[in-house]
Amino acid sequence: MSAKSSFVVALDVGGTSMKGGLVTESGAVLLSERRPTPRTEGPDAVVAAIRDFISHLAASGEGVPAGVGLAVPGLVSADMAVYAANLGWRDVPATDFTSLDVPVMLGHDVRTGGLAESVMGAGRGVQDFLFLPIGTGIAGAMIVAGEPYGGASGWGGEIGHIPVFPDGEQCACGQFGCLETYASAASVGRRYSLRAGLENVRAEQVVSSDDPVAIEIWDEAVEALSLALATYTLLMDPTMIVLGGGLAEAGPALFDPVRTRLVKRLAFRSAPPLIPAALGVDAGMLGASLLGWRAAGRPELGPGWALDVRSEPLVS
Numbered sequence: 001m002s003a004k005s006s007f008v009v010a011l012d013v014g015g016t017s018m019k020g021g022l023v024t025e026s027g028a029v030l031l032s033e034r035r036p037t038p039r040t041e042g043p044d045a046v047v048a049a050i051r052d053f054i055s056h057l058a059a060s061g062e063g064v065p066a067g068v069g070l071a072v073p074g075l076v077s078a079d080m081a082v083y084a085a086n087l088g089w090r091d092v093p094a095t096d097f098t099s100l101d102v103p104v105m106l107g108h109d110v111r112t113g114g115l116a117e118s119v120m121g122a123g124r125g126v127q128d129f130l131f132l133p134i135g136t137g138i139a140g141a142m143i144v145a146g147e148p149y150g151g152a153s154g155w156g157g158e159i160g161h162i163p164v165f166p167d168g169e170q171c172a173c174g175q176f177g178c179l180e181t182y183a184s185a186a187s188v189g190r191r192y193s194l195r196a197g198l199e200n201v202r203a204e205q206v207v208s209s210d211d212p213v214a215i216e217i218w219d220e221a222v223e224a225l226s227l228a229l230a231t232y233t234l235l236m237d238p239t240m241i242v243l244g245g246g247l248a249e250a251g252p253a254l255f256d257p258v259r260t261r262l263v264k265r266l267a268f269r270s271a272p273p274l275i276p277a278a279l280g281v282d283a284g285m286l287g288a289s290l291l292g293w294r295a296a297g298r299p300e301l302g303p304g305w306a307l308d309v310r311s312e313p314l315v316s
Contacts, residue, residue, distance in 0.1 A: 008292030012284030069292030112287035114141025244277030
């Protein structure tokens with residue numbers, strides 16, 4: 001690493017947009033930019049767009065980056081983007097995402113966001129907690145003993161597909177009554193639009209409405225979320241639960257009723273604190289920067305760096 005390698009390139013890849021930046025060892029963001037994700041053009045176009053974005057970001061810094069970290073959706077290991085339904089790729093090596101001659105490491109998008117909250121956000125200093133961003137969909141990052149836990153095959157944390165209402169609506173995944181079908185921001189807006197005979201209603205409009213139908217839809221979302229969180233609490237006994245994503249911006253309208261119902265459902269034990277995430281939309285990118293520093297050989301910057309301990313960072 002050269003004397004000028006004082007930053008890494010970090011990229012959070014979403015289905016709609018990519019957020020990238022240059023981040024120092026102390027977590028300072030020197031630069032951040034957004035670009036659209038060209039997913040409608042196919043997986044090769046997405047990979048090419050990521051390569052171009054990383055090259056652009058690196059060229060904007062002073063010197064050569066120490067490493068590259070990427071947060072990507074789907075099934076992923078440190079050295080392979082195995083599968084992502086919304087982006088269409090399969091088995092893309094980490095080194096395909098950059099032309100730079102520096103170490104690179106991949107991480108699952110939600111677990112990477114949870115890693116950032118663990119190291120520098122709401123979960124700092126906490127060994128066991130659930131990070132649950134609620135946006136278009138719902139997936140969780142289980143932080144266990146200070147590390148993001150992906151399970152035996154990388155699918156750990158799919159709390160959005162816990163069947164909270166087994167006889168309920170069919171989910172896009174094929175199951176019935178999934179949490180995501182009732183409590184994601186997209187589902188809250190969709191369910192109200194269908195029931196009220198309207199189009200393109202957003203979740204925040206449902207939350208603030210005094211329409212009886214909107215109140216019912218929101219009540220079902222809160223009920224579904226409290227059921228899932230009670231189940232998680234009884235299984236994993238987290239120190240706390242950190243809620244993030246767009247729906248968490250509802251503030252007390254979300255936190256107060258979910259907290260109340262969670263307490264009632266845990267009759268024989270106390271409920272873990274329910275707190276808002278601290279890093280907001282930057283969580284994925286900041287988590288990716290931690291992966292970049294881990295790839296560069298700096299694991300001391302935070303706990304729980306490697307999301308797949310079987311793999312080593314690669315040099316392209």
